[in-house]
Amino acid sequence: MSQAVFSVARLLVVVLFCVSGAQKLMNPAAVVSTVAGKGLPYPQVLASLTIAAELGLGLLIALGFYARAASVLLAGFTLATIVFFHNFWSMSGDAARLNQIQAMKNLSIVGGLLMIAAVGPGRFALNRR
Template sequence: MSNLILAVARILVVAIFLWSGFGKIMNPAGVAGAISGKGLPYPEILAYLTIAAELGLGLLIALGFFARSAAVLLALFTAATIVYFHNFWAMTGDAVRMNQIQAMKNVSIIGALLMIAAVGPGRFALNQR
């Protein structure tokens, strides 16, 4: 039973990345614009790397294929989004509260990803470890 719960949990944790990545692949120019707006270099390249991270790593975790490594990488990616996109400590007005909530959501997701990295993908995975 716990292996089934772990498999469902893996899919639920990465559902947000798969959904977001699919949306981004439909508008990579918009993603590049958002990245450029934050002053980051090479926005077009970072846009495609973002799409690859969300879809690629998300899919690896969902399938349980190199899930531990993918979970660590996706946790690092998620932490970077807090620093560059949800940096509420440098904002004012309504943006503070909204981005604080987004940052805390990401902290929770990072926790779930680190649990996957710690315990592995479970029995229902393409490569069990």
């Protein structure tokens, strides 16, 4: 029972990334615009990496294929989104409050990803590394 619950939890941690990555794949120009709007260099490259990280790493974790490595990489990506996109400490008013919530949500997701990295994908996975 606990292995089944862990597998469901592994899926729930990454469903956000898989859905978001698929949506970004359907409209990459919007991702490029968002990245460029933050003043980051090479927006087309970063937009492609964003889509690859969310969709690719999310699917690897969901399938339990190299889930430990994918979880560490996706945790790093998620932390970077806090610094570059949800930097509430440099905002004020409603924007600061909204982005603080988003940053805290991302920190919680990082915790779940690091748990997967620590214990592996569980019994119901393509590989158990």
